[in-house]
Amino acid sequence: MKYKDYYSALGLERGATDDQIKKAYRRLARKYHPDVSKEPDAEAKFKEIAEAYQTLKDPEKRAAYDQLGTHPPGEEFQPPPSWQQQYSGAPFSAEDLNLDLSDLFAHLRGESRRGPRGAMRGRDFEVAVPITIDEAYHGTQVELDLNMPEYDEQGQLRRVPHAFTARVPKGATDGQRLRVPGKGGKGINGGPDGDLYLNISLRPHPLYRASGHDLYLDLPLAPWEAALGTSIEVPSPGGMLRLKVPAGTQAARQLRLPGRGLPKPREGQGDLYAIVQIVLPSVITEPERALYQQLAAASAFDPRAHFASEAGHAR
Amino acid sequence: MRVELNEVIWIEQHVLSLAELAEISHLPAPVLEELMDCGAIEPMGPATGELRFGPAALKAARIASRLRADFELETQAVAVVLGLLDRVDELHAQLRALQARQPRSHR
Numbered sequence: 001m002k003y004k005d006y007y008s009a010l011g012l013e014r015g016a017t018d019d020q021i022k023k024a025y026r027r028l029a030r031k032y033h034p035d036v037s038k039e040p041d042a043e044a045k046f047k048e049i050a051e052a053y054q055t056l057k058d059p060e061k062r063a064a065y066d067q068l069g070t071h072p073p074g075e076e077f078q079p080p081p082s083w084q085q086q087y088s089g090a091p092f093s094a095e096d097l098n099l100d101l102s103d104l105f106a107h108l109r110g111e112s113r114r115g116p117r118g119a120m121r122g123r124d125f126e127v128a129v130p131i132t133i134d135e136a137y138h139g140t141q142v143e144l145d146l147n148m149p150e151y152d153e154q155g156q157l158r159r160v161p162h163a164f165t166a167r168v169p170k171g172a173t174d175g176q177r178l179r180v181p182g183k184g185g186k187g188i189n190g191g192p193d194g195d196l197y198l199n200i201s202l203r204p205h206p207l208y209r210a211s212g213h214d215l216y217l218d219l220p221l222a223p224w225e226a227a228l229g230t231s232i233e234v235p236s237p238g239g240m241l242r243l244k245v246p247a248g249t250q251a252a253r254q255l256r257l258p259g260r261g262l263p264k265p266r267e268g269q270g271d272l273y274a275i276v277q278i279v280l281p282s283v284i285t286e287p288e289r290a291l292y293q294q295l296a297a298a299s300a301f302d303p304r305a306h307f308a309s310e311a312g313h314a315r
Numbered sequence: 316m317r318v319e320l321n322e323v324i325w326i327e328q329h330v331l332s333l334a335e336l337a338e339i340s341h342l343p344a345p346v347l348e349e350l351m352d353c354g355a356i357e358p359m360g361p362a363t364g365e366l367r368f369g370p371a372a373l374k375a376a377r378i379a380s381r382l383r384a385d386f387e388l389e390t391q392a393v394a395v396v397l398g399l400l401d402r403v404d405e406l407h408a409q410l411r412a413l414q415a416r417q418p419r420s421h422r
Contacts, residue, residue, distance in 0.1 A: 166320040211415035
């Protein structure tokens with residue numbers, strides 16, 4: 001298994017006092033706890049910190065950890081058999097390369113010496129499941145590969161790979177969660193198994209932006225299309241749609257296509273909004289320029305009429 | 316071989332008893348009751364018969380459970396944090412909604 005430096009995870013020296021360990025954990029937990037932190041890698045960071053603290057705060061586990069000696073972090077090593085006899089509450093499979101250092105300490109006698117070990121509910125696992133907007137629209141199948149610590153028939157601790165497929169029903173949107181009861185970590189001493197949670201997030205899409213079950217689409221129009229009105233085709237996750245753009249459509253106006261957004265889990269469907277942008281060609285030809293000049297000469301339109309009156313009030 | 320997960324439930328579709336909520340969130344029932352006294356966790360609908368809890372309560376209870384375990388917080392403090400996190404979520408959702416309405420070239 002890979003060696004991890006629990007002291008440096010907490011930013012501490014080996015000889016740190018219990019008080020220093022507690023303080024370092026508190027400071028880092030406040031910064032990286034995934035429920036309160038907005039740091040980009042908070043979840044992974046906190047896992048490291050919590051793992052280090054779980055081991056170092058317990059005098060017995062800490063002693064066992066110190067007995068492993070120091071290795072460069074990430075180096076492959078094996079705890080000697082004598083170590084296992086002395087400390088380990090759970091025999092582990094020495095040749096299991098997937099076994100994590102944290103597995104050893106999670107199952108170490110440590111604090112649990114307080115009394116007979118009761119039944120414990122298995123751990124809950126949370127998995128991030130990023131899906132595309134098209135997958136959210138139609139529903140999708142995701143494949144999950146998880147490594148869970150478990151005891152084998154010989155009562156040895158092992159990392160067991162689990163390959164799952166799960167159907168994400170249509171109706172998913174950013175931030176929604178699915179719960180799969182009983183598919184988390186195995187219960188200990190007859191306790192119930194934990195749950196598996198799938199945290200759905202939507203991958204960015206080149207055309208649509210999601211807000212809940214509504215979708216937003218930029219709709220670029222040429223100035224004459226906005227002025228004269230037109231009928232155009234716009235993309236939607238369900239296929240192309242024909243949209244009537246009324247004459248005199250202003251920029252930033254939202255044209256609503258009801259029920260063309262993402263489906264909702266039980267019933268109904270979000271809306272698709274096409275947001276008008278009036279765009280100009282970056283290069284115009286001579287005839288186009290002549291026509292613009294003709295329009296400028298013919299039009300009495302003053303888009304800044306309100307400047308004069310509003311500025312007048314300010315004086 | 317891949318195992319097909321058949322029993323997949325949207326968090327949004329959960330309706331739970333107090334005992335079920337305690338089980339799923341890993342919070343003892345007395346702590347849940349204390350959080351209800353502070354108004355941090357609320358049962359659904361009118362309080363007649365057995366209490367029923369919806370997705371909002373489940374979400375709050377799971378966060379409360381983690382906060383208690385990881386920060387050694389008292390229940391009252393957990394209630395305050397839950398309130399603030401709710402507010403953050405609300406603002407975040409509003410921000411996302413506004414960003415979705417912004418044309419991309421103007422961002």
